[in-house]
Amino acid sequence: MTGNCFHCGEPVPSGIDYSVVIQGEKRDMCCLGCEAVAQAIVDNGLEAYYQHRTALPQSARDLIPEELRKLDLYNHPEIQKSFVITPAEHLKQASLILEGITCAACVWLNERHLQQLPGVTDVMVNYSTHRARVTWDEREIDLARILREVQLLGYNAYPFNAKQQEDVRKKERQRDLRRIAVAGISMMQVMMLAVALYAGDYSGIEASTKDLLRYASLVLTLPVMLYAAIPFYKSAWRALQSGRMNMDVPVTLAIFVAFGGSLWMTAKGAGVVYYDAVCMFSLFLLTTRFLERNAREKSTEAAENLLRMVPAMATRLQDGGQQVVPVMELEAGDLILVKPGESIAADGSVTEGASSVDESLLTGESRPVPKEAGVAVIAGSLNLEGPLQVQVTGVGENTVIAGIIRMLDRAQAEKPRLAQLADRVAGHFTYGLLALAAVTALGWWLVDPAKVFAVTLSVLVVTCPCALSLAAPAAFAAAGSRLLKQGILLTRGHALETLSHVNHVVFDKTGTLTFGKPFLHQTVVLADLPASRCLAIAASLEQASEHPLAASFLCAVEPGALLPVEQAQNTPGKGVAGIIGGVRYTLGNRQLSPHTPEGDVAGVPEGATVVWLCDETRPLAAFALADELRPRAREAVEQLKAAGMRVTILSGDSRPAVNYIAAQLGVESLYWEQRPEDKLAVLKRFQQEGEVVAMVGDGVNDAPVLAGAQVSMAMGSGTDVARATSDIVLLTQNLVDVSRALETGRESIKIMGQNFVWAIGYNALAVPIAVFGYIPPWLAAIGMSVSSLVVVVNALRLR
Amino acid sequence: MDGILIYLLSITFFIVIFAGLGFFWAVRSGQFEDMEGPAQRILMDDDDPMIPRRRLKDGEN
Incomplete structure (x- = not known):
């Protein structure tokens, strides 16, 4: 034991026992603060910090709120290296994952809030990936401050690296599933009891039995209230805190009103309870959101798959030895060894070795590209033949491929105009809805105070603008995934x-x-040799050539048909020659062989390249090569x-x-x-x-x-x-x-249109009926859920 | 009447808790990670060598 704190380097006081497991070893810490910070670093997958750091940090002892201290870490240049790029002097740009985004309004909220910070020059939040791209001026603001601002809004922001986002997504998905399960199981039980209660109203039921069923329903509804419905409360709280409105405000209000009222009735032992409505409402809302989120995630997978083509580990050459290190640890200037069959881990230039590389990742062209010393290679491409020694020029976010992903990211952040319109309308709609609910409550209080509770609840539930705000994104996501x-x-x-x-x-x-490369279009036989034989000879001769035309010959014949060639000779700009079976053949343009006939060959399309095959005395065949449709x-x-x-x-x-x-x-x-x-x-x-x-x-x-x-x-x-x-x-x-x-x-525009008509039509029809008290709360819950489900299912028809 | 109801309701609570825990376990063990894969996987035979290999020509993707 060194007796010094692994994190800050200060001596560990005797009798103190704080430690964190870093890089597979238990490290001693001097204080709770350092322990928390180190743990935060490890938990965020930033352990590499400890390898990169060139100076010890301040002891975390005097910093008080743990959350804020955690964020300060992100200001450290060594840590920033893995996710921050510098587009211009003093400007920094980072991709962040935002946790807690539930709807388009959250995106807007974050964007707006960050944009008004001094020093932040650009913010774009991608709704489909929950990633934000933030650009800031490092002289005016630092990253920790930005992250803190996000946290003040009630969200969490993490710097992005591909692996981490996957984990976050997986966790959120599991949490959603658990919430749906709790709501579902509770709903089934509560509905059953509700049927008993309703039936009891008709056929008579003892007061004590009724009480028992009410209390049982209450207990069964508790998990929904305390667990499943939490996302609605959070989202509504967030909106209210920032003085804005989103659709979770009426949702939360409805849940609280229904539960609170039912609780009151249960305690009083009289009146109608609405536990069933609470459960059903929560379950259907959770389900529609889950479906919508799934559709969205599907459409982003392709872009992320690109990133994953870059390997996570690389072999670094250092001090004459080889060392396998995480790619994140590579720095510009490092030498790495890429064995045949391996993907290249970073952008760089070849210093030693010769091989060919499959760059189809970027170019789509699957033909190997030859690489030798001094030539640039791209991260993610596949080394095919021999070992290459590569000097790293760009890692992680600075690679060509990461650049492309960022472009994709930015592109996806642009919302369709229709979706923007729907967001705005839904926002106004919510205010209107709350006002309407208040007016209804007041009206019924004057007319029939006994019904205020039930009618107001129905209005709140039935008018939930979910269908409206789902109309465009659901169709958009389904179309993208199809x-x-x-x-x-x-x-x-x-x-x-x-x-x-x-x-x-x-x-x-x-x-x-067309394909954009020449294909063997036509073989015109000029002597007594069959076309297949001519082709085999031509392809064999071309083995020695690197001319693009050569490849089109080689892929026109089976590899087994190639003949051994002696004294192969390549005359650049003219063609190839060689001896096959004792006969000397030439393959090339007119300048190569004296035996090529004059004039054009019949039937050869315009714009095609003609190549001649001759033996020592006569022309054997003409090959027309053309770009193919x-x-x-x-x-x-x-x-x-x-x-x-x-x-x-x-x-x-x-x-x-x-x-x-x-x-x-x-x-x-x-x-x-x-x-x-x-x-x-x-x-x-x-x-x-x-x-x-x-x-x-x-x-x-x-x-x-x-x-x-x-x-x-x-x-x-x-x-x-x-x-x-x-x-x-x-x-x-x-x-x-x-x-x-x-x-x-x-089709997707058609479906979006249908969805809008449905959502608006449903509300226009349901609201007056609810206001005049003709819809009981349980029916309102079904109506609202069905309207949202119709929108989502209608959108899913696109897939 | 109420006696049997109390008895049945306690069974309900027991089943609810049991079902909830079962579902939580299923989520945690990753059974909902991939809803399509297992359905596809069962269709894939393991007799690889029986499947004829087709060679892709250049330019054919």
Whole structure:
């Protein structure tokens, strides 16, 4: 034992026994404060702090409130390293997980509150992931202060790392399930007793039996009041504390009024009790929220899966030895060893070794990319062949892939206009509802004081604006999850809404309608050798070449068909040559062999590349290589046309190449040799004519057009720039998905519309009936729940 | 009348507590983590070698 505090380094006074398990060992602490802080660090998965720290912290002895001390830790630069980035001088940006978000109003509340803090330059809260992106000026405010402000609002904020969010989510889900179970079990029992009580009113029941049943119901309702319904109280309290209104305020009020009134009746031994209404109301509300939350979480999984492709551990080379360390501990400048078959843990550049790497994670291109010393590699890509020694340039939040995730995150934070409108309406609605309840209570008190309690309760319960505020998010979440199932990733919220208005689809050609790489299109035999033999010879010769054309030969034949080649020779810019079975063959363009015939080969499409295979005396075959249409491109275009869309091809390629593709697809509206700025100009012209344009593209050159179009879709195989600027990513690269996405957009708007009509119609109808006292509270609970369930179930039809 | 009711109600409380604890245990042991997986998993055979492998060509995803 060292006798010093592991946390602050001060001597441990004798007779003191505080300790925390850090890095698998029990460490002594000098005081309760240090123990609490160290435990907080460990619990938050930030143990790496102890390895990174370069100076000991102040002893935690004199700081008093434990919660606040915990937050101060996040100001430590060593700890911040894992989740904070510095976009500009003095500016810092962090992703935070917000715990306790139950509805869109909470998001708004946090955003608003943080935005008005001096020094906070930007706050975006993502409703679907409960993540917040905060940017602040480090000269004016520090992170702990921001976190504290969040805590003052009644939420908890944690810095984000992927693993931790998963845990938080899992815990919340389990808690929700437990609450639903408690409410459900209690409701079943209480309903049973309620039936006995109602039946007793008709057929006669002894007062003592009635009392017994009431007390039993009371006891059975207690778990709901004390456990299951807590989220409503918390959310309502939060709203009231900040002087705002959300739908949990009337919910809580209704629960308290119903329970309090019933309690009073039970004690008095007379009147009607509403324990059944309390349980049912809580159960249905919890269930609808649970369903809605589940739908939302599903649609975020894809984005997070990207992050998980980065491994958690890496092999660091240090002082001539190898050491397996968590990726979080890597620093820029470290050397790591990546063995074949391993994923690369961090962005970096190769210092030693040569291999090829699968970067399909970012590019969608599954063909290996050769890597040698001096070449950059990306975290998450897969090392295929030989060991690589990599010098780290970026870890964690500073990697290319984390950057993309942040873009996705930001994109998802944008709410569809309809959802924003619904939030605002629901907010006003709540005020109106409370006023109405008060007026009703007053009115009935004047008319018939005995009924005040029951009628007011009915009004509060029946008008709960849940259906209204669920209408848009439920449909949106269900549509997102359906699209994702089909391989369509929605990255911006407004896209769904705009999709339903699209009447013109513009395609890029290369890489979008076509694969963007040459395929063996046609083999023209010029001598007596069969085509398959010619192809086998050609492919064998190409084994020595790294030219992109070589790959198209190699994938056109079975690996077993390759022949041994002697004296293989590669002439860059011309072709390849070699001896197979004693005969010398050449494969390349006209300049390579003197035997290539003059003139064009019949039947070869325009824009195709022709390669000649010759032996020592004569030409054997001509191969036409051309970019190929994606398999279902024609079907996709036909579907779009059938749906009444205009279809246009906007390409940077030459006129014959564009014509060739357009003729195959039956597209008449063509633009060729377009530079990115030309493409944008064409797009703007369409838009000025009042058309709503969906742009489908894949390349860097498409990025401006994608950003300019009302809705943009990028091929999953496209460049990450294209994917970042687009609203929708077609992960399966199936062009038919374009019309599927458009269809889902139209359907989801239809469903949202139905939901709004239903929610508003239900309230318009139910409120007057309730106000005049024709709805008993139990029926009100059923009505309100059914209206919410109808909205959610209607939305689930989208999936 | 009340006597038998008290007897039955105590049984109810017992069952309620038992059911609640059972459900809590199920949640804690992760039975609700994945509602779709187990249904799918039962359909997957373990006789892997019997399934013919298809080789993907370049560009086919």
